[in-house]
Amino acid sequence: MTTPATQPSEDLVRRSSPAAINRERDQEIARRVAHYSGQPEANITRRLEELEREWDMERALEVNASSLALLSLVLGVTVNRKWLLLTGVVGSFLLQHGLQGWCPPLPLLRRLGLRTRGEIDTEKAALKTLRGDFDGLRSAPRPS
Known part of the structure; x- marks a missing residue:
């Protein structure tokens, strides 16, 4: 069982934040990803660089x-x-x-x-997916 002291800090911050704030952060991520879905790769790369610098x-x-x-x-x-x-x-x-x-x-x-590091990383992963960073990865075989 995880205790508050052993949970990742971003989980603790989200758990301690009002649900409305968490929804707002999640909707911001979805809006940004939707915005960049039609953008050239260079724009997505620029956004990823911004996310690397975000506190x-x-x-x-x-x-x-x-x-x-x-x-x-x-x-x-x-x-x-x-x-x-x-x-x-x-x-x-x-x-x-x-x-x-x-x-x-x-x-x-x-x-x-x-935002928490997890929220920033969620946006980064979605943008990297849009950019095609994971296209070459093969899915792992499913255990029978």
Whole structure:
């Protein structure tokens, strides 16, 4: 049995996100793939390159949390020690996200359009299929 701590993080994020947000992300993927289905291969390749550079939820949370922690550390040392409390809050949010897949900034980031690595990879796989990357693969024999 998988526990929240052993599930892939994108599954935890999707499970912690409202169903409407997950549907919206899935519909965005379907719309983009439909759009590129009639496009030249070069356009699909450009989109795949964009997807390689897209930040996923984990990266955004990690960068934001570490930036806030460092800022609060500097402010705590130079301005007022009370700023050090922000480091504790940010750290607890990051810990909560790591254990449960949810933290207070997550709903806002999801509404802003951030996607999980799995959602990005789903779009990439669909576009690669459109481009024909998998055409040469033979299907594996079915076990009898």
